[in-house]
Amino acid sequence: MTTASPSVFLLMVNGQVESAQFPEYDDLYCKYCFVYGQDWAPTAGLEEGISQITSKSQDVRQALVWNFPIDVTFKSTNPYGWPQIVLSVYGPDVFGNDVVRGYGAVHVPFSPGRHKRTIPMFVPESTSKLQKFTSWFMGRRPEYTDPKVVAQGEGREVQPG
Amino acid sequence: MAEVHVIGQIMGASGFSESSLFCKWGIHTGAAWKLLSGVREGQTQVDTPQIGEMAYWSHPIDLHFATKGLQGWPRLHFQVWSQDSFGRCQLAGYGFCHVPSSPGTHQLACPTWRPLGSWREQLARAFVGGGPQLLHGDTIYSGADRYRLHTAAGGTVHLEISLLLRHFDRYGVEC
Numbered sequence: 599m600t601t602a603s604p605s606v607f608l609l610m611v612n613g614q615v616e617s618a619q620f621p622e623y624d625d626l627y628c629k630y631c632f633v634y635g636q637d638w639a640p641t642a643g644l645e646e647g648i649s650q651i652t653s654k655s656q657d658v659r660q661a662l663v664w665n666f667p668i669d670v671t672f673k674s675t676n677p678y679g680w681p682q683i684v685l686s687v688y689g690p691d692v693f694g695n696d697v698v699r700g701y702g703a704v705h706v707p708f709s710p711g712r713h714k715r716t717i718p719m720f721v722p723e724s725t726s727k728l729q730k731f732t733s734w735f736m737g738r739r740p741e742y743t744d745p746k747v748v749a750q751g752e753g754r755e756v757q758p759g
Numbered sequence: 760m761a762e763v764h765v766i767g768q769i770m771g772a773s774g775f776s777e778s779s780l781f782c783k784w785g786i787h788t789g790a791a792w793k794l795l796s797g798v799r800e801g802q803t804q805v806d807t808p809q810i811g812e813m814a815y816w817s818h819p820i821d822l823h824f825a826t827k828g829l830q831g832w833p834r835l836h837f838q839v840w841s842q843d844s845f846g847r848c849q850l851a852g853y854g855f856c857h858v859p860s861s862p863g864t865h866q867l868a869c870p871t872w873r874p875l876g877s878w879r880e881q882l883a884r885a886f887v888g889g890g891p892q893l894l895h896g897d898t899i900y901s902g903a904d905r906y907r908l909h910t911a912a913g914g915t916v917h918l919e920i921s922l923l924l925r926h927f928d929r930y931g932v933e934c
Binding site: 621635676677678679680682702703704705707708709717718720723725748749750751752754755 | 764766767768770771781783795796797798801802803804806807810813815817818819820821823846863864921923
């Protein structure tokens with residue numbers, strides 16, 4: 599009986615964070631990072647990045663364009679823990695502080711070729727109304743200490759009352 | 760043993776009359792299936808849509824199964840609940856769908872239903888909230904004893920699931 603030796607495969611990701619649609623906010627920048635399982639490791643390229651700050655175009659499209667390159671290669675022996683790209687978007691609030699405008703995550707596509715992904719973004723919200731007002735006033739919204747939490751399934755729940 | 764990787768996201772839900780929704784999900788398989796990595800069930804965060812009416816969870820699913828037989832192909836089941844500003848939770852719908860069996864990326868839309876009670880219970884649900892729930896969760900994905908239920912439709916749960924299959928040809932299964 600022969601046992602197959604663990605086979606290593608490479609996953610090369612080339613692409614860009616193209617643009618965003620945020621009807622209510624302007625002057626945004628985004629950060630991306632990759633979250634992956636234990637059997638994965640990046641071998642080339644950058645697994646994190648911060649983009650430039652972009653403003654909405656003056657025309658009717660109101661587009662927020664970053665055109666920010668993503669270039670990374672992973673190696674792995676197991677599809678479990680397939681990499682996810684986590685995006686966090688930040689922008690200034692009324693007082694000029696940097697506030698999170700959205701978090702989102704999506705798996706890197708599984709088949710070779712050209713793929714376009716539009717990901718919905720969400721922000722954490724405090725449950726008490728007083729805290730919502732203070733955070734709006736002070737310019738400090740609830741933020742995740744580590745954005746990688748967005749890519750995980752555990753710990754998202756709320757205790758039902 | 761043949762292996763199946765189920766990797767994807769519960770993207771969100773649409774078509775529910777309530778906003779502020781969360782979803783409890785689980786996966787049910789036959790006895791011959793063994794879960795090698797991943798968590799078999801979970802709960803998403805509560806999402807209140809600010810733009811549009813679809814609630815987005817983007818909840819990742821990453822499961823690695825090993826199996827010796829095709830019986831009991833995995834089924835994902837969901838319970839969608841709504842949470843109001845007081846923190847009380849109310850059932851919005853139950854649903855299930857089979858994990859696809861061809862490799863590749865699939866977009867799934869899973870319809871949901873909720874049990875209706877007597878007219879008294881429906882009236883109470885409209886004013887006070889609450890409403891009947893299933894005692895045993897396996898009725899969501901099994902057909903037995905469904906004839907006892909009278910239900911109404913809920914919204915739809917949207918998923919993107921990708922499937923990777925391995926060693927199925929050793930067992931004479933072509934995929």
